[in-house]
Amino acid sequence: MAFDGEQWLSKDPEIARLINQETKRQRTTLQLIASENFTSPAVMAATGSTLTNKYSEGYPGRRYYGGNQIIDEVEDLARERLKALFGAEHANVQPHSGANANLAAYMALLDPGDTILAMRLDQGGHLTHGSPASLTSKIYHFVSYGLTPRSNDADILGEVIDLDQVRDLALAERPKLIVAGATAYARTIDARDYRSIADEVGAYFMFDAAHPAGLIAGGAHPSPVGIADVVTFTTHKTLRGPRGGAILCREALAKKVDSAVFPGLQGGPLEHAIAAKAVAFKEANTPAFESYAHQVVANAAALGHALTREGFRLISGGTDNHLVLLDLTTFDGELTGKEAQEAMDAAGITANRNTIPDDPRSPFITSGLRLGTAAETTAGMGCDEMATIASLITRALRARHDLSQLASIRDEVAALCGRFDPYPEFGA
Ligand SMILES: *Cc1c(COP(=O)(O)O)cnc(C)c1O
Numbered sequence: 001m002a003f004d005g006e007q008w009l010s011k012d013p014e015i016a017r018l019i020n021q022e023t024k025r026q027r028t029t030l031q032l033i034a035s036e037n038f039t040s041p042a043v044m045a046a047t048g049s050t051l052t053n054k055y056s057e058g059y060p061g062r063r064y065y066g067g068n069q070i071i072d073e074v075e076d077l078a079r080e081r082l083k084a085l086f087g088a089e090h091a092n093v094q095p096h097s098g099a100n101a102n103l104a105a106y107m108a109l110l111d112p113g114d115t116i117l118a119m120r121l122d123q124g125g126h127l128t129h130g131s132p133a134s135l136t137s138k139i140y141h142f143v144s145y146g147l148t149p150r151s152n153d154a155d156i157l158g159e160v161i162d163l164d165q166v167r168d169l170a171l172a173e174r175p176k177l178i179v180a181g182a183t184a185y186a187r188t189i190d191a192r193d194y195r196s197i198a199d200e201v202g203a204y205f206m207f208d209a210a211h212p213a214g215l216i217a218g219g220a221h222p223s224p225v226g227i228a229d230v231v232t233f234t235t236h237k238t239l240r241g242p243r244g245g246a247i248l249c250r251e252a253l254a255k256k257v258d259s260a261v262f263p264g265l266q267g268g269p270l271e272h273a274i275a276a277k278a279v280a281f282k283e284a285n286t287p288a289f290e291s292y293a294h295q296v297v298a299n300a301a302a303l304g305h306a307l308t309r310e311g312f313r314l315i316s317g318g319t320d321n322h323l324v325l326l327d328l329t330t331f332d333g334e335l336t337g338k339e340a341q342e343a344m345d346a347a348g349i350t351a352n353r354n355t356i357p358d359d360p361r362s363p364f365i366t367s368g369l370r371l372g373t374a375a376e377t378t379a380g381m382g383c384d385e386m387a388t389i390a391s392l393i394t395r396a397l398r399a400r401h402d403l404s405q406l407a408s409i410r411d412e413v414a415a416l417c418g419r420f421d422p423y424p425e426f427g428a
Contacts, residue, residue: 039240060073117173230257
C-alpha cells in the first residue's frame with residue numbers, strides 16, 4: 001500500500017510506516033465523516049512540492065520578499081480559477097483553514113465588541129460562530145439563533161433554521177454582522193432569506209460555506225456568492241481540495257479582507273497549499289465534478305432513506321445536502337452517540353457522534369451521529385452502496401457488544417472498500 005513519494009522517506013521509516021498505515025486505513029475502511037474527502041493525487045503532489053520552501057508575505061505583485069515571480073503566478077492562477085468557479089469579484093486564497101477565514105472575515109468587517117448573530121453551536125453552528133471555548137466569543141458579542149421545534153405534523157417540517165427567530169433577534173439586537181452556515185445541518189441554506197433580514201437591520205451578511213462549498217461549485221446547492229457580502233469556506237470538505245480556507249467578496253471589500261488575512265491574522269502564506277487549491281479549483285470546474293456534486297446529494301438522500309427504514313430518525317426530517325444527522329434514540333433508547341461511534345469504529349466504519357437538538361446527553365456523549373457521503377462518492381460509490389452501508393451500520397450497532405460479529409462486519413466493509421478504492425493509482 002505505497003503512497004506517492006514514499007521513496008523520499010526511506011531515511012525516516014517511522015513516519016513512512018505511519019503514513020502507509022493511514023493510507024491503508026483510508027482505503028480499507030468506510031470514510032463517512034461529513035467534513036472529509038479524498039483529494040486527487042495531483043492535489044497531493046502540489047501539496048508536497050518545493051513551494052513549501054518559499055516565503056511570500058504579501059500578495060501577488062506586492063511581496064515583502066524577493067524571488068516571488070513564479071509564486072505570484074501560482075497565487076494569481078488560484079485566485080482567477082476561484083473567481084471563475086464561483087463567479088466572484090474578489091478571492092483571497094491565503095487562509096490556512098476555515099477557522100482562519102472566518103476570523104479574517106470578522107476582522108475585516110467588525111470592531112472588537114461588535115455584535116454577531118450566528119447559529120447556535122448545539123444546533124449545528126461552528127466553534128467560530130461564538131463558542132465560549134473559541135477566541136471569537138472573547139472578541140465579539142454573539143447572539144445565537146437555532147432551529148424550529150421538532151414537528152409531529154407530517155405537513156410541517158421541524159428542526160429547520162428558524163428564520164422568524166433570526167429576524168426577531170436581528171431587530172432586537174441590531175447585530176453588525178449576520179452569519180449563515182453550519183457544521184451539522186442537513187438542509188439547504190438559502191442566502192436570500194438572510195439577505196433581506198440583514199438589509200432590514202443594516203447588517204453585513206457573511207455566508208460560511210465550509211461544508212457545502214463543493215456542492216455550490218458543482219451546482220447542487222444554491223450559491224450565496226453575489227448575495228452575501230462575504231463568503232468563507234474550507235477547501236478540503238465537499239470541495240475536495242487540500243486542507244485550507246478561502247474568502248470571496250465584492251471588490252468594495254477586497255482591501256479590507258486582504259489586509260485582515262495578512263498582516264492582520266497570518267504571516268507567510270502556504271504557497272504549496274495555494275498551488276494545491278488551484279489544482280482543486282480547476283478539477284471542480286468540470287462537468288465531472290458537477291455530476292460528482294449531484295451524486296453526493298443523491299447518495300446522502302439514499303443513505304438517509306435506508307436508515308429511516310431501519311428505525312433511525314433523521315434530524316430536520318431528511319437531507320438536501322451531503323450529510324445525514326441521525327437521532328439514535330428512536331432506534332435504541334440506550335444507545336449513545338459515543339457508543340455508536342466506537343462500535344462503528346470496530347466495524348471499520350468511521351463517522352462522528354453529534355449532539356441532536358435539545359440533546360438530553362452531554363456534548364461528549366450525545367444522542368446523535370453525523371454521516372457524510374462526500375468521500376465515498378469520490379471513491380465511486382452510488383445509491384446501491386448507500387443501502388449496503390445503511391445495513392452495515394445497523395448491524396454493527398445491533399451487535400455492538402459482540403466483538404466477533406463486529407470483526408466479521410469489518411471484513412465485509414473491507415471487501416466493499418476494495419471494490420471502491422479511492423487511490424487505485426497507488427497499486428495494491
Ligand atoms: C469545518 C468548518 C469550519 C472550520 O474549518 P477548519 O478548516 O477546520 O478550521 C468553519 N465553519 C464551519 C461551518 C465548518 O463546518
